Amino acid sequence: EVQLAESGGGLVQPGGSLKLSCAASGFTVSSNYMSWVRQAPGKGLEWVSVIYTGGGTYYADSVKGRFTIARDNSRNTLYLQMNSLRPEDTAVYYCARGTSTTYWLLGLWGQGTLVTVSS
Amino acid sequence: DIVMTQSPDSLAVSLGERATINCKSSQSVLYSSNNKNSLAWYQQKPGQPPKLLIYWASTRESGVPDRFSGSGSGTDFTLTISSLRAEDVAVYYCHQYYGPLPGTFGQGTKVEIK
Numbered sequence: 001e002v003q004l005a006e007s008g009g010g011l012v013q014p015g016g017s018l019k020l021s022c023a024a025s026g027f028t029v030s031s032n033y034m035s036w037v038r039q040a041p042g043k044g045l046e047w048v049s050v051i052y053t054g055g056g057t058y059y060a061d062s063v064k065g066r067f068t069i070a071r072d073n074s075r076n077t078l079y080l081q082m083n084s085l086r087p088e089d090t091a092v093y094y095c096a097r098g099t100s101t102t103y104w105l106l107g108l109w110g111q112g113t114l115v116t117v118s119s
Numbered sequence: 120d121i122v123m124t125q126s127p128d129s130l131a132v133s134l135g136e137r138a139t140i141n142c143k144s145s146q147s148v149l150y151s152s153n154n155k156n157s158l159a160w161y162q163q164k165p166g167q168p169p170k171l172l173i174y175w176a177s178t179r180e181s182g183v184p185d186r187f188s189g190s191g192s193g194t195d196f197t198l199t200i201s202s203l204r205a206e207d208v209a210v211y212y213c214h215q216y217y218g219p220l221p222g223t224f225g226q227g228t229k230v231e232i233k
Contacts, residue, residue, distance in 0.1 A: 035221065037169075044212065044224055044225070044226050044227045045161075045169065045212055045214075045224045045227075046224070047221045047222070047223075047224075050221055058220070058221065094168050094169075096168075099171075099174075102174065102216070104216035104220055104221050104222055105159055105171060105174050105216065106161075106169070106171060107171050107180070109168035109169060109170070110168065111167075111168060112168055
């Protein structure tokens with residue numbers, strides 16, 4: 001079955017770090033554009049980061065310099081390393097896969113993992 | 120960046136009635152190379168991740184019921200649910216993927232049953 005499963009969320013203090021994982025099954029992560037999209041409680045969707053098939057990356061201005069997206073091809077897993085966390089980073093973080101024809105359309109999503117930044 | 124503005128923020132529609140959601144972009148999202156509008160719609164039901172419904176403004180994703188339709192061009196777009204069902208209660212987001220990529224989402228429109 002084709003699916004994504006996030007893990008690694010939790011409660012962290014401001015200034016702390018957290019690493020999210022997204023395990024993929026049924027397809028190859030490195031052959032697809034893979035994204036992290038977050039949703040603050042009761043709010044809309046915000047694109048956080050993308051890793052392209054060639055390894056290039058994109059970051060939203062709000063996380064640039066603090067978050068790092070990466071993938072492990074041997075584990076078929078996507079990651080998001082989050083450093084210097086702020087209360088405004090509190091959100092459900094979803095990993096998502098671009099479609100095969102239009103990379104910026106998110107056709108497959110995980111269930112999300114909640115990150116709470118609070119003292 | 121292109122700003123996407125949806126209206127209304129919420130609407131309540133009776134079962135079986137039509138629901139209409141609007142999305143306006145701050146500049147045209149018509150992609151000249153294929154003459155298609157780079158506009159998608161997502162549905163997010165409570166407690167679930169978003170689901171891709173429509174792309175290129177009017178193309179339904181595989182498996183999406185035909186009561187969902189998208190229309191519009193340039194800067195003005197509409198998502199229509201022709202006959203609302205209980206399972207359509209959700210927040211709907213438009214998304215422009217014209218640029219700069221990966222694009223921007225609208226703020227969302229909540230659809231409820233009247």
